[in-house]
Amino acid sequence: MNVLLRVRDLSKFFGGLKAVDELSFDVNEGEIMGLIGPNGAGKSTAFNLVSGALRPSAGSVIFGDREIAGMQASKVVRHGLARTFQSAAVYPAATVAENVFRGAISTLDASLFSQLLGGSAYRNAMRALRKHTDEVLAVTGLDRYGGKLAGELAYGYQKRLGVAIGLATRPTLLLLDEPAAGLNQEECAEFGRLLKRLRSEYKLTLLFVEHHMALVMDTCERIVVLVQGRKIAEGTPQQIRDDPAVIEAYLGTPQHADA
Numbered sequence: 001m002n003v004l005l006r007v008r009d010l011s012k013f014f015g016g017l018k019a020v021d022e023l024s025f026d027v028n029e030g031e032i033m034g035l036i037g038p039n040g041a042g043k044s045t046a047f048n049l050v051s052g053a054l055r056p057s058a059g060s061v062i063f064g065d066r067e068i069a070g071m072q073a074s075k076v077v078r079h080g081l082a083r084t085f086q087s088a089a090v091y092p093a094a095t096v097a098e099n100v101f102r103g104a105i106s107t108l109d110a111s112l113f114s115q116l117l118g119g120s121a122y123r124n125a126m127r128a129l130r131k132h133t134d135e136v137l138a139v140t141g142l143d144r145y146g147g148k149l150a151g152e153l154a155y156g157y158q159k160r161l162g163v164a165i166g167l168a169t170r171p172t173l174l175l176l177d178e179p180a181a182g183l184n185q186e187e188c189a190e191f192g193r194l195l196k197r198l199r200s201e202y203k204l205t206l207l208f209v210e211h212h213m214a215l216v217m218d219t220c221e222r223i224v225v226l227v228q229g230r231k232i233a234e235g236t237p238q239q240i241r242d243d244p245a246v247i248e249a250y251l252g253t254p255q256h257a258d259a
């Protein structure tokens, strides 16, 4: 199996606090991988380091054959790594379709874009982006809501829209930050099915941070567990469930033990 993302000895210090401490793991092509841990474990920081939102204090992140640690998020996206945000990052006053189109257009090279402006190549490029937008809306089940203002969508659909915007950038690796936060059990199960479908339809690799254990255990093939910035376990859902160090870490934070 080919490794798509190689995280090595990644660290982030905030003053004296080691938020992420020498974290190493691989994500294989086509895999759905979860990053879990109690509150304050360093999950979001690790996620931000991988996606380019934060510059690491040390370590490396190799995506494909390219070092991306410290690379600007907008550049990282053009290399095929997209992310969604913890709060569904949508423009509430724009329509659902406009939000997805914004994702699609964000990967265009700005200088090339201005050269094309107005010509037939420009019109063709716009047509292709609109077609791609329609496909993404359909595959994420948002086509019925394309003309609706994003701010008027039910919360669960806003989360879906966050995924659709990421998907519109044509990623090979999609990072999802707490995609199931605020979803009920049924919405969560449906979301898990959506992720699996997207993985197979788009040959995607997925890495997500999540507190919702049912979604993680049902959807991920492998899981990395962080506690106080350090990796304490890595393995299949079954291995993670049975790992004494993980059980101990979660018994300390019972609100997540059965989330």
Ligand SMILES: Nc1ncnc2c1ncn2[C@@H]1O[C@H](COP(=O)(O)OP(=O)(O)OP(=O)(O)O)[C@@H](O)[C@H]1O
Pocket: 014, 017, 019, 037, 038, 039, 040, 041, 042, 043, 044, 045, 046
């Ligand atoms: N910008 C920052 N400045 C200082 N400390 C920070 C900053 N961001 C995060 N931290 C600290 O780093 C540690 C890890 O935080 P992080 O948000 O990565 O954890 P998390 O596992 O995502 O937590 P949660 O599950 O609550 O979202 C925490 O102690 C947090 O207070």
